[in-house]
Amino acid sequence: MRIGRNIRLLVTGLSLLYILIPMLVTIPASFTSASYPSFPPEGLSFQWYTKLLDRPEFIEAFFNSVKFALLASFFGVLFGTLGAIAIAKYEIPGKSFLVSVLTAPLTVPQLVLGVALLIYFTPLMLAGTQTGLLIAHIIICVPYVIRFVLTGLSGFDYTLERAAMILGANPLKVFWRITLPLIRPAILSGALFSFLISFDNVTVSLFMVSSGMRTLPLEIFSNMQDAYSPIVASVSSVVIIISVLLILILEKLHGVGRLVGGAHE
């Protein structure tokens, strides 16, 4: 019994290490003083961070990523929240079918979605444009928002809305003062999750971008494929640190384990 338990705990530790090792390796490797990437790093220097500032393509890609992630999560939250409220509140025939259709972009491989959108966008003059990339990112974010807000509304007490209505509040005021504050955590989680999903996306973006417009993960992708230098390690470390900060906020809000588990069932 003892031995079995110890083996289990050992394998658990090793598995957790296996999951986390890419991040644990990348951050130290970014402080190398050598001209090639390696782990363990050789020496200690910040040169790959200062050199990063001299590479306008990375800086531009970073701001592009932030811009698209903000816009995608804004529109994703807007469309997704309104839709989820309609689904939760009203008696609509074929509700479960509707939910599965609206969250279907999660079940289709991103590669296939990228192929479909590229072919579809080309005659519409949207291929390789900012609008096209934004639409693609909204499509992959919106199902998460729908799921989170639906979960947030699952225990919602509609008598509160009715009470406010009886007391003379108009529907807009009811939404603003009653409904919205009660589902705010779910909406915020959806927004943060969407931001991360969009900020990290590679596969769909690969089909949507043109040479003049790239996101940060794509810049890392092409640098890894062509020539790689420790600068990839320093960009990756920046991505890791931003993601970890947002993940910690998500954890405080909602619990990341619960979010991801629920989001992919």
Added chain:
Amino acid sequence: MEAVRRNGSPEVNRSMEPHITSQKKYRRYNKYIPALLLLLPLLLLIIGFFIVPMLYILYLSFIQTDGLDTSNASYSLMNYTRFFTDSYYLSSLWLTIKISLYCVIVSLLLAYPVALTMSKCTPRVRGYIALLVASPLLISIVVRNFGWFLLLLPNGMIHRTIGSLGIDSSSLRLLFSETGVVIGLSNSFLPFMILAIATSLYNIDPSLEKASAILGASPLRSFFSITLPLSLPGVVSGSVLVFSLSMSSYVTPALMGGANVPVLPVVAYDQMINLMQWTYGSAMSYVLLGVTLFLVTVFTRSMERSRFKEVFR
């Protein structure tokens, strides 16, 4: 109202009837209007930029053209027959299936002990493990692959560690090989497997294990005749998820395998972007979807009819 209608003249009756029904109809549809207004932007988005494009490439996959010109196109199954008769594409499909199966096996072996630990520890510790397990999913896949890239390089830490043990590792290819792809993919999808198995382990009634211990079963026996069978739904759903995600992965095989590991998504991307074979690329997308769906369905059905079919209810 009723009284008036019953006793009133036929003229009154006729004049009132249409009014009543139209009002009823109005009321019946009226209640859907707010829901429809709230849903409209979302519906337009999903139909316009997801369902229509997906149907459009399904249609394109049945068209035979040269390049992008669809003006003098004809309908045929040529794209599909080309795929299933060419040994290059078939071997690519087989490679994709094989790598996905390896990923399922590796992640099952690594995930089960973690899930078991999660089901046995305090809720506080469970929360911390869940955070550690799930958060890499929200960090970009290229970043996670880069970490493995550093470790698997020919002069990287893993090669050096093997070398320091006195084993010649020069013939061992970790990067740009199937091994590298399996490591990268299983690393990224392991969290899904852990969370799926853990969910089914939480639902097991702890008194069952206690009962079997009282009846004299060893912990090992309890595990194999109670815990493992009851956790099979989680094992199946985790395996299905890891398998389908591995089947359609593009980024990890492209980075960790390169040209040496031409899995179907890599070949399809090449057809689409470099060769501009859009109708063939569309057909390959649907082959990928169809084969994955078929294999997953066969697997789940066979598990549901197995010796442990009761646990799937």
